Amino acid sequence: MNGSNDAYVRAGVDVSAGNATVARYRDVVAGWRHPDQVGSIGGFSGLFRLPGDDGRLLVGSTDGVGTKLLIAAQARRYDGVGRDLVNHCVNDILVVNAKPLFFLDYLAVGKLDPDVAAEIVGGVQRACAANECALIGGETAEMPGLYAPEHFDLAGTIVGIVDAAAVPDSSRVVPGDAIVGLPAVGLHTNGYSLARALIGEAEWNQRLPDDADGTTYLDALLAEHPSYERDVRAIQGVADVKAMAHITGGGLLDNVARTLPQDCKGVFEQARWQVPPIMAELVSRGDLNHEERYRTLNMGIGFTLVVPLAAAEKARNAVAGAAIVGWIENRKPDEPAVVIHPLRTATR
């Protein structure tokens, strides 16, 4: 990490504490492991052998919306956060090719307002319906003293299912394969502590520079995390998908890295895709260095798929907005697992 996530640390998020915590968790769970637990690919989700059915795996993932919630709460725009949450989870299990079965939400509030709670959970329900995933339960907790009256936290858990034979086998990834990127619509659910530090509420109703659509800062900040399931299924229909990554916290640098075999690296060419205006603005305001840009933000790519070079063009054409954003090269020991070639000129 080279101690380089300075902007993020300034915003109150300690990436090195995060890495230390992950290391401690590894020790914590080392003592006992359920025999039906299956190693996950890159840790986007957990896999579990369906009892009495060796051919199928259950897949689970828990996520939260993060401090994007503070913007939604302050702006009193509650219906999008449910979609952020559900779609984030759908994408996490999509990495292992799982189909969503059901979802449960966790909503914690300082003071329970039935209208607000119904708007939030209504968004969860609509996103579940759009993904053909059952909302089978949840918990709503009122916790005065833990949350400020107008604050809330929202997290959720998805459970999906996949044939064991259909889980992508990333050991098949070879140098020369192409990386197809699906476009991000904004920050999705990452980098909000940084964004909140750099863009104040007074600017929310102003228009973003360099944005032809007249989008306001608030619109851009609350743009909803999309589900990539339909896009991925379309690409799988025309190409052999060997590995996938959901670009969340950790950006392209961490998320692509953890799905590639040891002897392969992903090489990205920034010239091959657009950086959304809101991210260009954050890069400029925060004077974010290379590491900060590509680890804290998705920089415009929400999901990546590794496909054979020969299928890359067909894969790209299967989804509007998709781009061939990079390729796989041989990785020597001590080389990074992901390399991103920046634009020659500044991002804006």
Next chain:
Amino acid sequence: MNGSNDAYVRAGVDVSAGNATVARYRDVVAGWRHPDQVGSIGGFSGLFRLPGDDGRLLVGSTDGVGTKLLIAAQARRYDGVGRDLVNHCVNDILVVNAKPLFFLDYLAVGKLDPDVAAEIVGGVQRACAANECALIGGETAEMPGLYAPEHFDLAGTIVGIVDAAAVPDSSRVVPGDAIVGLPAVGLHTNGYSLARALIGEAEWNQRLPDDADGTTYLDALLAEHPSYERDVRAIQGVADVKAMAHITGGGLLDNVARTLPQDCKGVFEQARWQVPPIMAELVSRGDLNHEERYRTLNMGIGFTLVVPLAAAEKARNAVAGAAIVGWIENRKPDEPAVVIHPLRTATR
């Protein structure tokens, strides 16, 4: 409710807002329902038909620890809250006779301390191991601005499995059946906003009155929510269990009510079981009326099982501390679903 949960409202928890929210949720989810979703019994958990396997159901439940966390955080005693969380969830799916498969946790903090996080998640992992349940994943989120630096929230989701034929059929409950109660060790994970309002930090190291073991208030407040799975399996070995309830928020009044058929009521006799000293103290300090006692607190019963009268004695003897705490009577229209006969004398 007769507007009677005054003490709880004074502690900042609005039970009527909770009821209004549940009603709003019903509207929210009315628009679309997944065809494989199965009606739950009393809503302790959600049930979902396993695709391609009509004989089995997946069961999911999400819960949090609630404001018990604020006491744990203030006392810096972190390892028990994981057991509180996991055991609560295990009991919730036990109501439909499900066996735990896997668990995912959600930990949200104001400032990430790797040691504290590892202690909390270590407790989750140990409780999972004790329940032979895999901890397959989770999410740890650092959210400055939403949580105070030393605060945290902890929630989790359990997924279990059950043969559809083994889900208790509460329509078999008939007048004359007995209700066996399993002892609570304390508040478990409910009533903490009230307890925090009535017992201040200055008293935590003092000993509880009327407690022979020299337990302090803090020990009693942090006593861990037990898993009732082993006890329930033992009783199922000697008796035909027709219905079960996990006594959480809503107490005996709400939780037993939602698992009985319309024409049956549960009648409890307080003389038949002990009220733990910490709860007697809350009743006395808060001058809690009948409704408040039996809806906000478990009053000493953590789990109930309805069994035929003829098997009641065997069921009680199968588990140390179990008691026959009540019975089933015919319920006329407009009668309450649960009646609790108090002690003739005051609780203490």
